[in-house]
Amino acid sequence: MARRSDKRERLIAAGCEVLYEQGLRGTSLADIAERAGVPLGNVYYYFKTKEDLARAVIAQRRLNIEARSADIEATIADPRERLREFIRRAGEARTQVATYGCPYGTIAQELGKTEGVLATEAGDLLRVQRDWVAAQYEALGLPCDEAKIRAIELLAAMQGTSLLTHTFCDASIMKREFERLDRRIAAQSLQ
């Protein structure tokens, strides 16, 4: 119970990186242990199984997403400006995205194919973003249904752009398209 070391945290942080870079099926526990500077056998003191570690990594990613949303909410009052900031921040990762894809979309896609249990939790990474975006559209006066539709439309544009940015290894695609999305939000009339 009383743990003095930070190995668990290091393993999760290393897992975040390596799972993002190589996917779940493409990474061994030895990969993660090595990146974290922890001997392989010791991993099992902190996590019962590989799936367990993956779950912790996904939970951490989710915390990051929620922290970002909370930060935007705390610093920006206007829902429209919040959405623009959301797009702007996501767009900053374009170099990474060109190399490894979107950290949320790629894991949701990989785990959605086969991993029944993890699929839901990985999918939640996109679900919480959809819900947050929809909440901003609602705050702008759209009815609930319509807000949700617009949220999906925006996220789809972001995810699809990330996928092509990754596939074509070209960060300029993401720069251009995210700027377009930003302008669209800024100009959009919401009847």
Add this chain to the structure above:
Amino acid sequence: MARRSDKRERLIAAGCEVLYEQGLRGTSLADIAERAGVPLGNVYYYFKTKEDLARAVIAQRRLNIEARSADIEATIADPRERLREFIRRAGEARTQVATYGCPYGTIAQELGKTEGVLATEAGDLLRVQRDWVAAQYEALGLPCDEAKIRAIELLAAMQGTSLLTHTFCDASIMKREFERLDRRIAAQSLQ
């Protein structure tokens, strides 16, 4: 040389299915052999390695894409109507997409992360579609650069929608968004 059986074709067809359903890393050669009704050891008579078989599967997918484009070109003369037909046909797969994702986007994403050699060939599945769509926009009078940008914008919307359709296991997302894309193309003025 003179082969009487169709085992090679059966292996490729089975590979198309299983790789789509489970991803490359999630499928063993035994899975493919079983689906094709071929004993495991016999696979190696037709394909030197697993990567070799994967390459043949990707090449087959590419042929399918090119056949579809050729068919649309042969039956529809107006570039705008060709794009609408392209969207309509892709949208027909929405039930499958809800279960396994886009057959082209998911493989490009998975292989793009780590498989250096296969990554390019999988990426070509999206590249040829981008080029074909761009050619239609050019035929509509757009300059080459602008046509390419519009093509990426359209494919990004399709891919992102497919990803969310898959993640949320909800084919109605794809139905609604693809109809929206179709309407947008139909109405779009191209100055």
Add this chain to the structure above:
DNA sequence: GTCTATACATGGATAGAC
């Protein structure tokens, strides 16, 4: 709590009989 050594399962690939 930590780490080495190792058990055990899976899966790619090959040998060699037919």
Add this chain to the structure above:
DNA sequence: GTCTATCCATGTATAGAC
């Protein structure tokens, strides 16, 4: 050309000393 048996590497997981 076909198929069985098997080799061997990798990777998850555990045993047990410290």
